[in-house]
Amino acid sequence: MSILDEAKTRAQGLMQGLMGKAVALAPDSWVPGGHPDPLIRRQHGHIGKPVSRLDGPLKVAGQARFAAEFPMDGMVYAAVFYSTIAKGRIVEIDAEAARAAPGVVLVMTHENAPKLKPTPIFLTDPKAAGGDGLPVLQDDRVHWNGQPIGVVLARTQEEADHAQSLIRVRYQAEEAATDFDQVKQAGARQAQFMGQPLHNEIGKAEQAFAEAEVKVEATYVTPRHNHNPIELHAVTLAWDGDSLRVHDAQQVVAHAAWTLAKVFDLKEDQVVVTSPFVGGGFGSKTLWQHQILAAAAARLAGVPVRLVLSREGVYRTVGGRSMTEQRVALGADRSGKLKALIHTGVTAKTSHNIMPEPFILPTRSVYGAETMLLDVQQVELDMIGNTFMRAPGEAVGTFALEVAMDELAEALGMDPIELRLKNEPEKDPTQGLPFSSREVEKAFRDGAERFGWSRRDPRPRARQEGEWLIGMGCATGTCPYYRMPGGAARLTLTRDGQAIVDVAVHEMGMGTATVQTQVTAERLGLPMDAVRFNYGDSTLPGLIMAGGSQQTAAIGASVIAAHRTLVGELLKLAGNDSPLAGLKADEVACRDGGLCGLEDETRFESYASILGRAQRKSVCVEAEPPQPMETMHWSMHSHAAMFCEAAVNVVTGEPRIRRFLGSFDCGRILNPKTAASQFRGGVIMGLGLALMEETQVDPRNGRIMNPSLSEYHVPVHMDVPDIDVIWTDIPDPHAPMGARGVGEIGITGTGAAVANAIYNATGRRIRDLPITLDKLLVPSLGS
Known part of the structure; x- marks a missing residue:
């Protein structure tokens, strides 16, 4: 059995262990x-x-120490060297010039790295934290373009950066799978998430769709996305004998300590990881190869090490959200009742991790269709291991589903909100469980009144102010309770x-x-x-x-x-x-x-x-x-009704979001100030997903071509409109403190609300994210 097969088996066993004792706990016992x-x-x-x-x-006073700010006596600085091929082996590394460079303490490659064990992959054990399951610098193999293949230690960061630029590598390249479209043609296979197949089937959905009175069908495409927390991924660490002390930018400290102990063949209590302040994580700040590189180099050199990934280094070393191609087919009767809901498609992952993008997750519980077919297929690319990124599955899955619902509403001549509420399920459609608490209708009604939805003209291109076409759109957002x-x-x-x-x-x-x-x-x-x-x-x-x-x-x-x-x-x-x-x-x-x-x-x-x-x-x-057996008795989710007003310039095609409102149903709100901040932050990430974020990869060699914030665009202040947030504040009787999650719900539904607003403004339906001006200019908006 391969490492990956073993990891998958352990992941499935882990999840069955978490979910397998439903009768042991009454739903309100705590x-x-x-x-x-x-x-x-x-x-x-x-x-x-x-x-x-x-x-x-x-933080305002500068007294909050982050991972790259802890001083250590005798500390040196690290710079990482990355591969430039997607697959193959290293024939030769010429590091003599780097070793002779000023200030250099160590150059570590697979030729002199200490013996390490493979990294336990996240979800394969309750304490595993690894982003991929590859052994770090243990052989001459290259698995993706940008893989770390060496690290330099020097007295200053500038000296380390200069020395690593002097390293020369000769490769023996092998044929690599780097083109998503090409690999799809060779066939895909069933994707799994958290040990379970990403597949649900209720009735004969394809037949019901073919027989439906009103139907829409389209393909929706989302690109790769990269993590860009403002605090770069960093670690400061030192060895004391066989004990390792790590200051990390980390969102799983206990998991990271256990995983590092496994890699270095230590007892768990020999590794201490601290992370008092983290400048954004969003799913990315777990254990990647840079922490292992720093610890291995520190042990080899016998000195404390600080390793801060450059922005480019984050793109090369830390995974993000994978691309998807989704088919949504909706069939309804003339009243708008869904007879068939089909949401299928394909995503990409790697052979060295277990994280496909689970884009059908929101569709499992949002609408009460009579028949359903949900399925995710996966292909494997030679790329960095993708990982969790804020609302994995839901962020891109709600884009496809909710744009399709807008298209169905238009085909029916029906208000988009009324269509959604008409298809509110009485119980969870795929699990058959009652909802612990579900206030979607209240969220939509309250949001529509506050946003002024009644002033929306359903006809595309009906409202224009000078050079700007104005439109409104809405969408449902959802994120599961865990x-x-x-x-x-x-x-x-x-x-x-x-x-x-x-x-x-x-x-x-x-x-x-x-x-x-x-x-x-x-x-x-x-x-x-x-x-x-x-x-x-x-x-x-x-x-x-x-x-x-x-x-x-x-x-x-x-x-x-x-x-x-x-x-x-x-x-x-x-x-x-x-x-x-x-x-x-x-x-x-x-x-x-x-x-x-x-x-x-x-x-x-x-x-x-x-x-x-x-x-x-x-x-x-x-x-x-x-x-946590409450989810064995109840279907538990946070919900949102998202409203967007967009403007598109008829001359340039530039889209601008003028205002946005999120109406949230997340149970009890424990702190309105911090919750509102989380809601708005999620919406801002959703605006980035809708309008600008895209990891551009050269399909010929798998290299990320825009590994910087000057070329990978995220929303800045001038891109962000007034964001209004309201909530139901109705406690969920089956959640601790009555509260469900608020951290990810803001990004779900946002992309679709933007796309639907742009359609209402322009009459152009964009199904391929991001919605950039070139897609709006052809044909000319002014015609």
Whole structure:
């Protein structure tokens, strides 16, 4: 069995382990936000308050240290050398000039690298974090154009960069699969995601489509996308004997520590990874080859190393979103009821990772069609391993599906919102489960009223202001609720009324520390300044990644579990001399820095009093929440209604977004300020997906041709309009704290809303992203 086959088998086993015990847990057994949790019966006002991010002052003052800012005595700087062929072997590396260059400490290639084990691929083990499963610098093989094949260490970054430019390599190239269109013709095979086939079939969809009264069918194309967090991927690390200390830009610290230990054949506790501040991740800041290169070179040279990928290096080394070609065919009766929903297509991946772009994920739950056929096929290219990128599957899948829904609405002569609401499912179409909470209609109705949808003229090109054609479009957005297992948290309460939460999670700018401080203060009945939230360190409890919009729910569930355990310990310490004597944990509540009886609040004792009488300075507990089985009983998703007003210049073809509104249904909003920031950030990424982002690859040799922000365009301030955000704020009774994810929902549906608005403005239907002016100019808009 190959490494990849073994990885796939382990991934499938992992997911079956996560999902296979549905009957072991009643759906409301942990009393999440919508249920009457006695421990927080009295509200203290922290939840729902627009609290500014606690890390803000540190960042503004320049006191927040990122991965490339940790000083280490004797540290040297690294520069990576990349391959220039897509497949083959290295015949010769001439590094003598580099070794002789000023300041050079080490040149490391496959010829002198230490022995390393293959990298465990993300999702093949609960703790695996690798972006690809290839052994790093262990042989002369080249697997993609841009693969790291050497690293130089020098006293300064400039010296390292200069030295690596002196390296000369002779290759023996082999025929490589680098042309997506060409490889598709040779055939594709069934894609899998998280150990399961990307395939759903209900009834005879093709037959129903052929017999439908009204139907639309089209192909939608999305390109490769690259990650571009403003903070470059970086690592600062050092060895102390056989122990490795790593300061990383990381969104899976505990996973990264375990994975590095496997690569270097160490015990897990011999690797410590910290990542207190991360300047954006979006799925990219896991474990890639650069951290392994830095650690191997540091061990070989015996000095601390700092490695910061250049912007080009991020494109060469860190995967992104893969391209897709999607067919959507919708058949309906004259009333607009969907009789057939077909969403199929093909995407590309590599042979050394397990991440196809799962673009049918949103279609599984959005509409209640009578028949459905959903399928993703994959082909393999010799390219960098693609990976998770904000809303994997949903971001590009909603583009195809929601543009097709707009086309169907036009064919029916029906309002696009009414068509969508007419096809709201009563239960999950593919799983058959009831929805935990679904307020899509409210999101659309509220959004339409606020946006002024009633003023939209359904006729294309009906509104013009000078040189600008104006149009409105809408789309549905959706993102699944996840809560990964392994979320242990430690909660310490001191005699002076301070609470400390320890959990190995991440702050990447989304307000994690702030919101969880609010949650902990609310549950304990303490002021926020009495709570300290420690995170970003692999030595802390827990195995919670910042991904899948699940971190808030996962941490919240862990804090709830630790809080309950803490209350039980406090009641034991209180003893028979306390006003609380005889009360059980479900008979007390937390308020005003102490515990009180639910039925008689005069039975109160402060935490300080309880610990003082017990002669304890503190009490510390660690607990894990129940396994995440809520999704075995309920179909759980965040939803959005997206509205766009676009303008297109009739002379130049330039598209501009004039205003945008997102109306969100994400359960309870714990912090309106940080949630609004997340919603807007997702929308901005969606605008980039719609209008400008595209990784351009030379199909002849697989080389990324625009590896810079001057050539790979992302939205800047002048591209971003006024973005209005509203939400239902209706708690989900089956999610921790009643909250579902907000981090990724903003990008879903945005691309389709933009495309639909541009069609309403111009009458030109663009099905191939990005929507650039050249696609709008032919034929001339002015004609």
